[in-house]
Amino acid sequence: MADRPLIGISTYLEAGARWGVWELEAALLPAGYPRLVQRSGGLAAMLPPDAPEHATATVTRLDGLVIAGGPDVEPVRYGAETDPRTGPPARARDTWELALIDAALTAGVPLLGICRGMQLLNVALGGTLVQHIEGHAEVPGVFGRHLVKPVPGTSYADVVPEETSVPTFHHQAVDRLGTGLVPSAHAADGTVEAVELPGARWVVGVQWHPEMGEDLRVMRALVEAASGTAP
Template sequence: MTARPLVGITSYLEEAAWGVWRQPAALIAQSYLDAVGRAGGTAVVLPPQTGGSGRLLDRLDGLVIAGGSDIDPARYGAPVHPLTGPPHHARDAWEFELLHGALERDLPLLGVCRGMQLLNVALGGDLVQHLPEQTGGEGHQIAPGTYNRQPVMISPGSRLGGILGKSAKVPCYHHQAIGRLAEGLRATAWSADESVEAVELPEQSFALGVQWHPEADPTDTRLFDAFVLAARKESN
């Protein structure tokens, strides 16, 4: 029997409530774990912490940088926009450490929403801190806690194009986006307003970020299937 690849998923660090308790907690939406499991992987949650990332990455077959809060604009040398969320320094530091370590090891990497933005910032790019000011519309985040399915056009010669084809309709929920693209990153998908919706690192075996939330659509498993397949090759 082929071993299931071990996939790490980064997590939130937020105030949460369960039963009679309300306190800081490391948590992640179950949809991420389900997406990895459906694709044939075993998911482990990687809460923000100090140290140990190298030893951890040596045991993983793939890494998912999950969606979540806005990245601290100090990471890309920008002042804070009034609509940028408060910084989560512990999560930022942990995920930057994991991401750089994963790239050094050529570990299969999938960045989701914030995860794609983190990939761009970690490699020297920056972000548009409030996208509606640039696009003039609210189509990428229509209401709190509500995904908006919108079409994206995909570069046919890209890794993503090989997975999804030349276009897809995807669940979006973000108010920030890539501004200046980092050197070495390739933009591979765009929305109708020309916002970058996916990037990849061609020199890596599998390093891909999408601005949307593929884990939120259990009817289209192609992206997680391709990612876990890459992780399976890493485990062999």
């Protein structure tokens, strides 16, 4: 790929990150995300939380956008009461990433939502979430694996046509689908594991963590869409 497309990745914002002799507020991102973009043929740029009015200007400088995994979406964003098992809110991230998603959808910039990113995409389009499910995050801080099965005829199935074992860690999931979204993969228990937006240039969300595995196909599809080389 001669001209590598620029892929922006949203980040965490943590109050007490530690490295070396320092303990400071930090915008950070697990290294698997930029490495996956780079291995898939893109250039990676970190997008820490910013004022939502800057989202459009940010997205216009990008060829593609990844909304990364992270904390639970605050239930007020989809009109729900907070379940006691839902984690503490990350309001700066919610506000910024919802603005990024809206800007990307408006501008037709290819978008991939990963775990939280898929859930936030669903919320951005008016959908809701299940606040707790069992069996998808067995050990705190440890990624598990389970099978996901593509829905025939979807863009995701075009990229990954077979049932696949994926790295996973989540305790929330899509409930009511957002406007225009369709499911494109499921877990064995019926949980929606991927969604997409037909008619958009390329908008896909996956519930698992491709940055923790070796399968490049989903990220490569985003990079190809961002570079204009997708079929």
